[in-house]
Amino acid sequence: MARFPSNKTGLDVLADALAAGIAANPEHFPAQRGEAFDISALTAFTHRKNLCVSDRLEREVAFRLAMDAEDAAYQELVLEMRRLLDLAEHQHRAEPEILELIGWGLPTELRDEPPGQPRALEAVVQGPGNVLLDWKAPSAGAGSVSYYRVDRKVTPGFAPRHEGEGVVSEDWGLWVRTTLATWLAVSTQPLGAEIEYRVTAVNANGPGARSDPAAVIL
Numbered sequence: 001m002a003r004f005p006s007n008k009t010g011l012d013v014l015a016d017a018l019a020a021g022i023a024a025n026p027e028h029f030p031a032q033r034g035e036a037f038d039i040s041a042l043t044a045f046t047h048r049k050n051l052c053v054s055d056r057l058e059r060e061v062a063f064r065l066a067m068d069a070e071d072a073a074y075q076e077l078v079l080e081m082r083r084l085l086d087l088a089e090h091q092h093r094a095e096p097e098i099l100e101l102i103g104w105g106l107p108t109e110l111r112d113e114p115p116g117q118p119r120a121l122e123a124v125v126q127g128p129g130n131v132l133l134d135w136k137a138p139s140a141g142a143g144s145v146s147y148y149r150v151d152r153k154v155t156p157g158f159a160p161r162h163e164g165e166g167v168v169s170e171d172w173g174l175w176v177r178t179t180l181a182t183w184l185a186v187s188t189q190p191l192g193a194e195i196e197y198r199v200t201a202v203n204a205n206g207p208g209a210r211s212d213p214a215a216v217i218l
Helices: 009-023 040-091 096-102
Strands: 120-125 130-136 149-157 172-179 183-185 196-203 213-218
Touching: 009 040, 040 096, 040 172, 120 196, 120 213, 130 196, 149 183
Parallel strands: none
Antiparallel strands: 120 130, 130 183, 149 172, 149 196, 196 213
């Protein structure tokens, strides 16, 4: 014997089949002369349900967009907070208690050494000006990692991709602070140059040894 559906998908399927079947077979399901097979109420309820589903879907889209905007705002806020805290930590390493003035305070645990060297850095060209950097965390035994820092070096001397385009030499610098993620996608990198990247792990005790560089030619 058929079982009445217990979920919305099953209800939708059965409602459609019920309305279509009654409408297509009036000899078996007559709606005139006082018979009960009038589907006008079923049709009205289905229409109301569809309106509610559409409204819910629109609200879900708006909610997802609002959540994406909120996440992006938090990400920008976090990056700026980390930048300021990083600057404060380095400026007041000799007097860490000063950090309490900005709500940061002393770390719950202070390691006696900086992190180890990030390992196996790779740079993979993903397209014009786009590079994916990937590396492994330092081996166990050194200080914990608070974040990674990526810097680059640009060496001109390769043929420009476009007429009139030039490449400016750049020594190690232009570093980007990342989270604990052991990868970073960088875009708008200079074309027509060799670019070297290296990664440094950092904690409250300072930076560790830099990784071996990885180079690409764009």
